[in-house]
Amino acid sequence: MTLPRYLAAAVFSLSMASAGVARAAPHPCAQDAVAQALKLLKFHVDGDTRAEVDDDVKVLHPFKNPANPKQKFDVLEVWGSVYKGQYRMHLIYAQMPGQCVLMGQEILEHASL
Template identity: 55%
Template sequence: MTLRLISAVAAVALMAAAGPAGAETPHPCAADAVDHARKLLAFHFGESDLSMSVDDTAKLVGTVKALQGKGHFDVLEVMGYIYKGEYRMHFIYAQIPGDCVLMGQEILETSDPY
């Protein structure tokens, strides 16, 4: 084997050992978004005999421009489930380092009504 081939094999092995590509650290407000997701589902559906659950992770799905000023907000997505229904919830946080300031939220059922 040539030195160049050995170096290439070593580089591939090192990258494979580093873990999956795109593994990111969670957003600083991810736990807050999951907590708000449980509250939002309970608010919309009240006390119910149906089983309710929420994913324990929130993923950053993008940013949106603030309605006033030049700032942007982070949009975190959490999935929730009630009986056979699946709900996508977005939580919109101000980009303030060290703070989780919730600026808005939305909930949509992921079914096809047509």
């Protein structure tokens, strides 16, 4: 039995995606975001040497520059920890090809009060 060509292509695409082959390319500023996140976390915890960040960078939805709505900012999310505390950090970059221009950053402890 032979599958129709369009169905065979769909099955192939799904199998490749589930195997992790069809991935989006990492953001060009991902490595910079990890380095900046570590600096931010160390600053936030007053230089605690136990500060560390994950290498996994999640690209979030970009938003418009409040000063110029024709421009957008990329938001990269990085997680870090210090001892038992976990922190979520957002690094905000200008969309400038070939450059990683950090425009802002935020840090939030991931805790339930």
